[in-house]
Amino acid sequence: MNIYDILGPVMVGPSSSHTAGAVRIGRITQKLLAGIPAHAEITLHGSFAATGVGHGTDKALLAGLLGMEPDDIRIPDSEELAEKKGMKYHFHTKNIRGAHPNTALLQVKGQDGKELKIQASSLGGGRIMVNYIDDIRVDFTGEQPTLIVHNHDEPGHVAEVSKVLFQSGINIATMALNRSSRGGRAVLVTETDTDIPHSVVEHLRTCTGILKVTCINLGEDF
Amino acid sequence: MAFQSMEEIMQQCKNKQISFAEAIIQDDCQDRNVTSEETRARMYQIWDAMLLASATYEKNLHSKSGLVGGDGGKMEKYCMEQESLCGSFMGSVITQALQMGESNACMKRIVAAPTAGSCGVLPAVLIPYFKSSGCSIDLILDALFVSAGIGQVIAERAFISGAAGGCQAEVGSASAMAAGAMAAVKGGSPDQISHAAAIALKNMLGLVCDPVAGLVEVPCVKRNVAGAVNAMASADMALAGIKSAIPADQVIDAMREVGEKMDVSLRETGRGGLANTPIGQKEAKHIRSLEVH
Numbered sequence: 001m002n003i004y005d006i007l008g009p010v011m012v013g014p015s016s017s018h019t020a021g022a023v024r025i026g027r028i029t030q031k032l033l034a035g036i037p038a039h040a041e042i043t044l045h046g047s048f049a050a051t052g053v054g055h056g057t058d059k060a061l062l063a064g065l066l067g068m069e070p071d072d073i074r075i076p077d078s079e080e081l082a083e084k085k086g087m088k089y090h091f092h093t094k095n096i097r098g099a100h101p102n103t104a105l106l107q108v109k110g111q112d113g114k115e116l117k118i119q120a121s122s123l124g125g126g127r128i129m130v131n132y133i134d135d136i137r138v139d140f141t142g143e144q145p146t147l148i149v150h151n152h153d154e155p156g157h158v159a160e161v162s163k164v165l166f167q168s169g170i171n172i173a174t175m176a177l178n179r180s181s182r183g184g185r186a187v188l189v190t191e192t193d194t195d196i197p198h199s200v201v202e203h204l205r206t207c208t209g210i211l212k213v214t215c216i217n218l219g220e221d222f
Numbered sequence: 223m224a225f226q227s228m229e230e231i232m233q234q235c236k237n238k239q240i241s242f243a244e245a246i247i248q249d250d251c252q253d254r255n256v257t258s259e260e261t262r263a264r265m266y267q268i269w270d271a272m273l274l275a276s277a278t279y280e281k282n283l284h285s286k287s288g289l290v291g292g293d294g295g296k297m298e299k300y301c302m303e304q305e306s307l308c309g310s311f312m313g314s315v316i317t318q319a320l321q322m323g324e325s326n327a328c329m330k331r332i333v334a335a336p337t338a339g340s341c342g343v344l345p346a347v348l349i350p351y352f353k354s355s356g357c358s359i360d361l362i363l364d365a366l367f368v369s370a371g372i373g374q375v376i377a378e379r380a381f382i383s384g385a386a387g388g389c390q391a392e393v394g395s396a397s398a399m400a401a402g403a404m405a406a407v408k409g410g411s412p413d414q415i416s417h418a419a420a421i422a423l424k425n426m427l428g429l430v431c432d433p434v435a436g437l438v439e440v441p442c443v444k445r446n447v448a449g450a451v452n453a454m455a456s457a458d459m460a461l462a463g464i465k466s467a468i469p470a471d472q473v474i475d476a477m478r479e480v481g482e483k484m485d486v487s488l489r490e491t492g493r494g495g496l497a498n499t500p501i502g503q504k505e506a507k508h509i510r511s512l513e514v515h
Binding site for chain 1: 224246250253254261264265267268271285286287325326327328329330331332333334335336337338339341344366367369370371373374377378382383385399435436437438439492509510512
């Protein structure tokens with residue numbers, strides 16, 4: 001822990017796990033969708049479901065989906081802001097088997113009709129982990145630049161991703177591959193030391209067998 | 223790499239003939255590969271955020287549950303209208319702690335120090351001192367580095383979350399950090415800073431985390447006052463030359479042991495202690511009726 005983990009984060013209260021972490025879950029979903037959703041179905045699990053309203057978890061998740069960061073003073077007004085931006089949403093509570101006590105499941109639809117399903121948990125101190133994307137296990141924090149590639153489960157895609165990153169001089173920190181089933185859909189999550197250039201994303205999008213490419217760069221705004 | 227003990231920090235101060243704050247600054251520069259100007263600039267942002275949070279307190283605001291709000295305004299009015307028992311400076315400390323704790327509960331912007339639930343303790347001692355003494359911002363920044371260094375050692379050796387170690391880990395840690403910070407602003411030696419932190423933490427050992435309905439409201443807001451007042455008294459004792467019989471590192475280790483022995487119902491689950499009283503249960507039931515269905 002560095003000293004700014006002790007003094008900080010600067011955040012809207014009342015809870016780093018239930019509020020600041022929830023904003024980050026919404027924000028990372030918005031980044032992965034690359035825009036404010038037109039529609040969001042949000043399911044709260046565990047402690048998020050039990051004490052969510054009192055902690056403003058609902059407002060925090062909406063604020064994140066609207067692109068806010070945990071220190072944004074508009075977080076308490078996110079319901080009105082969502083209405084202004086035309087973002088429709090519903091909240092549900094459900095017990096999600098095996099999930100961390102502070103977990104949210106977000107099913108969002110972009111303005112362009114693109115759909116995305118994210119399950120993420122708030123680990124404490126405002127830190128989060130994205131556990132599933134579109135029902136495939138991913139487990140990344142978004143604290144480092146992250147490249148997420150969805151592809152058909154067939155040979156060559158990992159090689160392609162590592163090749164294009166190497167050609168751009170990007171060092172890979174971690175890499176994890178998971179799939180829905182043999183020959184089904186796979187998700188490759190690559191964390192890197194430096195930001196991922198758009199050219200990498202653009203190139204991968206043209207490759208056959210690659211279904212979807214998203215990336216999270218630090219401090220980058222969508 | 224964070225310091226593993228207060229002893230290590232004091233040794234560093236002695237070897238290099240530097241202040242407690244400087245030891246923390248040098249360590250951070252190495253850890254995050256930044257210059258001392260960069261880390262001072264970042265710490266200034268933290269201080270600025272604390273001042274802004276203090277300046278934007280709203281005395282008419284209440285939390286969503288309705289359990290807290292308005293007490294900071296009451297305390298401020300009381301201190302203005304009459305001489306409080308604690309005196310005018312401590313009156314400001316109490317007022318500031320209440321206001322910051324309430325702002326947090328009411329979804330206003332605060333600085334977690336070390337947590338959101340204990341965000342009122344450090345500003346409650348530093349802001350009134352800054353305003354009344356007219357001291358330099360640099361002195362305050364040094365005090366913030368001191369407090370962060372103490373917090374880091376506590377996080378390394380024990381914990382700083384209520385879920386892990388009870389309220390002693392949150393308000394207790396904040397109180398130790400604030401005591402060290404105040405000893406530093408008054409020119410205390412590294413040794414005195416360490417004793418101030420040790421005394422403050424000792425006084426908070428065993429404090430359980432028993433929030434009504436699991437919310438950061440009751441008793442959290444008023445416990446920030448306890449942490450701040452305790453920090454002031456502990457710093458004064460250390461500055462008077464009073465020593466903690468148990469050194470800071472051993473107090474922190476004891477805090478860990480106590481936290482580990484604490485029943486889970488008393489660690490932020492909202493099931494034991496004050497949360498489990500008849501009124502606590504009644505409030506929890508009412509709040510549950512507001513939850514999403």
